[in-house]
Amino acid sequence: MKMTQETLLKKLEKENIFLGKTLAEKENKVEILTDINHTLEVKADALEVKAEKLEITVEDLKFQLAQLKRMLFGTKRERFESNDHPEQLKLEFDIEENELKEAIVAEKEKISYERNKAKKSHPGREALPSHLPVVEITLEPSEDVSQMTCIGNEITDELEYTPAKLYINRYIRPKYITKENEAGNQKQVIAELDRPMPKCIAGPDLLANIVTSKYVYHLPIYRQLQRFMQEGVHVKSSTMDSWLSLVAKHVRPLFAVHKAYILRANYLQVDESPIKVLDRDKPGATHQGYMWVYHSVMQKSVFFDYNKGRGQTAPLKNLSEFSGFLQTDGYAVYDQFGKKENITHLSCWAHARRYFDKAKDNDLTRTSFILNLIQKLYAIERFIREQESTPDKRKEIRLTESLPILNEIGKYIADNRNKVLPRSPIGKAFEYCTHRWDNLQNFLLDGNLEIDSNLIENAIRPLALGRKNYLFAGSHDAAENIAMYYSFFATCKKHEINPEKWFAFIIRNINDTKTSELKNLLPQFIDKSQL
Secondary structure, eight states: HHHHHHHHHHHHHHHHHHHHHHHHHHHHHHHHHHHHHHHHHHHHHHHHHEEEEEEEHHHHHHHHHHHHHHHHOOOOOOOOOSSSOOTTTOOOOOOOOOHHHHHHHHHHHHHHHHHHHHHHHOOOOOOOTTTTTOOOOOOOOOOOOSOOOOOOOOOOOOOOOOOOOOOOHHHHHOEEEOOOTTTTTEEEEEEEOOOOOOOOOOOHHHHHHHHHHHHTTTTOHHOOOOOOHTTTOOOOOOHHHHHHHHHHHHHHHHHHHHHHHHHHSSSSEEEEEEEEEEEEEESSSSSEEEEEEEEEOOOOOOOEEEOOOTTTTHHHHHHOOOOEEOOSHHHHGGGHHHHHHEEEEEEHHHHHHHHHHHHHTTTTHHHHHHHHHHHHHHHHHHHHHHTTOOHHHHHHHIIIIIHHHHHHHHHHHHGGGGGGTSSSHHHHHHHHHTTTTHHHGGGGTTTTOOOOOOOEEEEEEEHHHHHHOOBSSSSHHHHHHHHHEEEHHHHHTTTOOOOOHHHHHHHHSSSOGGGGGGGGGSTSOOGGGGG
């Protein structure tokens, strides 16, 4: 019996040892599984963060794709019209076919009624311009009217066009010689040939027509050569290139004066736009150059400056001594000027509005609220223009009417900024305004300032149209000439001056104008009666 108890104890000890080892192994496995579980939880959290980032990226890419499709196939119109409440649910319902037919019939009757009504109340055609020459054509009846009395005339005006024509100016200068004097000498006399560009066979009016056809009406040189061929005049493209080169050198001193007066202004709007340029260093490819555009709002004048790049070198070169108000878009290069004490940096509300317009599909409620307020700002600006208010009056109206709206926009952005994803379209719109909020309010400082930089974008539009027609500049020198012509003609447009007449006048008179008086030939200063 005693041996049996000892055996049993030993057996129990062995079992305890085995169970202890098993328990230790189990505990070790539990620790391993716990570590694995923790690792998996960390990985799961990381994957959730990654999935959230990927979701944001996908939404961002979808937004970019939608914007590209809109640029290619959609409307570029940014006007906002809010006819409903974004927070209200929309009801979708079908209309029965009979109701549709009745609506179409009613609409057709309305159109027919309005059309008949318009015919009865039509005031007649507008009178033709009185300054045009009139060619009178008298049409007598085919019957014998010798025994009749004329009781009046029935007059009908017709607007007609005489196609432009090429002709030759042939200067014939008779040569005279005096009689011999006592010493047997004679003197030859001939009239002086006074041509503004002696080395150019083309006359001022022809050169003005070629230049304005290309840079105002966007007609490439090869198409103009085709028009000459239709008139039986064959001009080589190299010949016309030499004409353009000569006339560019002829008027370039005036461009230097133009640049000096614009950069001296104390309120400038600045923007940049790309232009492709053929480069000898890049055979088979074009160089991406940039036109930096400066608009003097007070002078109503524009200066295009060609540069090979989009870096800060170009504006630093031209604005190193600038002092006053500078209005730009959100390009980071301009931020350095806002830090200078003598420069007040203005941002553009049209660019800010564009961000919210693009975000409408992302967050209609918030974008509608902001766009409605921006619409009120522009309604105030439209009222100011219609009233032709003085700068002091404009400032007074803005401080009274626009400032409360700006405060409301700022408060709404501050309250909602942290409630949206930063990389979402509405988040980007909020960030754009937040980082430039002081600059967006600076137009309140002076009544001469504009709420946006649309005026300079309108001045750049001819460059965009030109790019679609002549595609690129032939060289960097040619791009500089393009900048000069766009500067002149954009300024002519702002002052309602016929660019072709002005340019022909410049070609004829620049040689006889003193350097100190070249200013008076510029479109913004010229006496229009001379044209």
